[in-house]
Amino acid sequence: MIHDIDSALRGLIEDEVLDGAAVDIDFAAPTKDWAARRNSPTIDVYLYDIRQDVTRRAFGRVERRDDGRVTERRPVPQWFRLSYLVTAWTQRPEDEHRLLSDLLACFLAHDFIPAERLEGPVTELGLSVPIGVALPPSQDRSLSDVWSALGGELKPSLDIAIIAPLLPATDYPVGPPVTHEPGLRFLARESGEEIESVDPRPVTDGARRRGRIAEVS
Numbered sequence: 738m739i740h741d742i743d744s745a746l747r748g749l750i751e752d753e754v755l756d757g758a759a760v761d762i763d764f765a766a767p768t769k770d771w772a773a774r775r776n777s778p779t780i781d782v783y784l785y786d787i788r789q790d791v792t793r794r795a796f797g798r799v800e801r802r803d804d805g806r807v808t809e810r811r812p813v814p815q816w817f818r819l820s821y822l823v824t825a826w827t828q829r830p831e832d833e834h835r836l837l838s839d840l841l842a843c844f845l846a847h848d849f850i851p852a853e854r855l856e857g858p859v860t861e862l863g864l865s866v867p868i869g870v871a872l873p874p875s876q877d878r879s880l881s882d883v884w885s886a887l888g889g890e891l892k893p894s895l896d897i898a899i900i901a902p903l904l905p906a907t908d909y910p911v912g913p914p915v916t917h918e919p920g921l922r923f924l925a926r927e928s929g930e931e932i933e934s935v936d937p938r939p940v941t942d943g944a945r946r947r948g949r950i951a952e953v954s
Contacts, residue, residue: 786820
């Protein structure tokens with residue numbers, strides 16, 4: 738899921754910000770060593786935090802159906818906040834500010850990552866992926882703390898938050914649909930001899946629709 742979001746962000750920046758300009762896009766941590774090796778204008782999109790969005794946490798299972806019958810049950814998707822530190826690296830601060838301005842305008846133009854840019858399992862869910870830019874940081878961290886952890890000096894940056902769904906890989910297969918109602922056998926207490934039998938009756942579609950007989954797992 739994360740690499741699919743990376744790919745979507747790269748495509749968005751290439752098409753709507755750079756438009757063919759000779760600027761690299763990197764996802765590495767912007768440490769001092771990384772900055773020293775950089776030899777061309779670069780936009781760095783560093784994923785620095787991954788957290789579950791508990792406000793969207795849900796429970797239950799999603800049913801998959803084939804020809805109207807349940808064939809599989811899966812847990813509901815869980816949502817994760819991916820926080821990116823976006824910086825521009827050039828020889829002149831003015832050029833960096835221009836890139837940051839274009840990046841800010843690009844991200845503000847989208848409430849969600851465009852569906853056509855998403856790939857992989859995220860697209861199978863058919864859910865929108867919200868995107869936020871320059872939101873206030875949470876109380877338990879600040880961007881200055883991120884820069885301190887990277888060992889670098891504080892630099893103008895954009896904080897991008899992506900809320901992406903992830904479907905747990907646990908599947909719960911279900912049994913085949915019931916085709917007959919339960920049958921009954923009556924045995925003599927002492928001899929065990931069968932004294933009466935009620936053969937199972939086929940289950941009709943009407944009975945199934947009324948909920949009298951359900952698929953079992």
